[in-house]
Amino acid sequence: MKHTPHPDSYYAASANASPERPALVGVHETDVCVIGAGYTGISTALFLLEHGFRVTVLEAARVGFGASGRNGGQIVNSYSRDLDVIEKQVGPKQARLLGEMAFEGGRIIRDRVQRYGIHCDLKDGGVFAAVNSRQLDHLEQQKKLWERYGHDQLELLDEQAIRGVVDTQRYVGGMLDRSGGHIHPLNLVLGEAAAVESLGGVIHEQSAVIRVQQGAAPVVHTEHGRVTARFVVVAGNAYLGDLLPALSAKSMPCGTQVVATEPLPPDLAHSLLPQDYCVEDCNYLLDYYRLSADKRLIFGGGVVYGARDPANIESMIRPNLLRAFPQLNEVKIDYAWTGNFLLTLSRLPQVGRLGSNIFYSQGCSGHGVTYTHVAGKVLAEAIRGQAERFDAFAALPHYPFPGGRLFRVPFTAMGAWYYQFRDRLGW
Structure with a gap:
């Protein structure tokens, strides 16, 4: 068996x-x-x-x-x-x-x-991090939207405040959701x-x-x-x-990749994420990360349409990890893995x-x-x-992917490329 x-x-x-x-x-x-x-x-x-x-x-x-x-x-x-x-x-x-x-x-x-x-x-607290002012404006609107539905555990973070949450120069602000967590x-x-x-x-x-x-x-x-x-x-x-x-x-499996560093020295781990919140940025193809219980940085991101297993996961994720935390340049990656989620057109x-x-x-x-x-x-x-x-x-409402099952991967990848291009230009 x-x-x-x-x-x-x-x-x-x-x-x-x-x-x-x-x-x-x-x-x-x-x-x-x-x-x-x-x-x-x-x-x-x-x-x-x-x-x-x-x-x-x-x-x-x-x-x-x-x-x-x-x-x-x-x-x-x-x-x-x-x-x-x-x-x-x-x-x-x-x-x-x-x-x-x-x-x-x-x-x-x-x-x-x-x-x-x-x-x-279980840890409480999650942060949405804005890479540019457009994303920060969106978070302000998102806060109003969520509060309209009774969700009142949100706090906007300006550039100085987010520095107290995550030790990187990458973000211009963000939003803390105290009911989030990891x-x-x-x-x-x-x-x-x-x-x-x-x-x-x-x-x-x-x-x-x-x-x-x-x-x-x-x-x-x-x-x-x-x-x-x-x-x-x-x-x-x-x-x-x-x-x-x-x-x-009417759906398509997609892969995402995650790595876990070696355990970090306590002072370094605390400096990266002092409140031990999890973080995700606001890009279309976003990065997300947090500390594990034994103080590894768990960092993920990227999408492989059609759920193929990439040949070298670390080479895909490490550049983004170092863009956020260049101070981890010498840190070893102990684990790298991929997994599939199911995407719908909507x-x-x-x-x-x-x-x-x-x-x-x-x-x-x-x-x-x-x-x-x-x-x-x-x-x-x-x-x-x-x-x-x-x-x-x-x-x-739900719809099939354009081009049917044969072309859903290339068409979706083209759409993702467009939004990734927009993220890079700050549109």
Whole structure:
């Protein structure tokens, strides 16, 4: 039987102990079968179990194998396209619901960490950093926008104030979101998976789904077993492949790269990020970074469209790292890894049903840590018959990439090049 371990990364090397769950074998029955043991799937399972459902989770590799165990570890509010874009596309009721949910994910994460005693190095505070005055003006407007939806934990930072947050000459200002923060992402999902099992949920690893048989009682097939359920939740995101072509037609897997330095001397680490906040800049192809619990700088950025694994990740990331922190020129990179996220043309998540009993959420477009936890709650609500918030997401318009699947990578890369060119010119 095929065994797929976690990919090499700092997170895998520093993960909390977690059992290897047995693969699915034989015939089983449950209330809800969840495909994918990342944040979306595990969050959905946990909400359902808390309301008395029987839940079985099938994972092709290990819990947190995909983006949930490889991302930058930043708790960032809202969506990859902000609320002003959503307001222009939908009516006031739908915009209100989506706006309220934009700031819910971080609260769910903190509740899970406290309720289930999850050790994932949770730290509060996240900063959006402006590289130029145009971006700083945008942050001022973003602050007003978010405050209109009741989010009042924001503080604008001028050029002097941001120097007290991050030791670099790169930024002209920024915005602090005190409800943002950062975590060890793999340890978060491993802790949530343990919570699922503590409530009677069943997780099978090394159990890739090969077919979903639709019908009044859908059947989910793996190589060595099958699960009959009342409902199915599809939560594979960028690692779903072509299992359900209707879901892959309007999305595209993309890769992002992350490195972790060697542990920094305490004084140096403190000087880089004195408040231990996480930071992301406001460029289209942004850089994001934070300190780990053992004082490594974890630095990520860039996008590889089509999710190819780059040959030399360090060579892609190190120039940007040194542009922000030239004082780290002699610091060694201990870990470098890549992972995939799922991009939609709108940059907004895709939520819906296939038939009446197969639910899905996908396409976080790089904003998945918080959104996926909201998605889990929304999917669980819909399965319980409370679909108002689910419908608010499901009604968002989505379109195929120009040129179809053959040309979606080059067309998207051309668009990204345009926005990157704009960032460089400060437009």
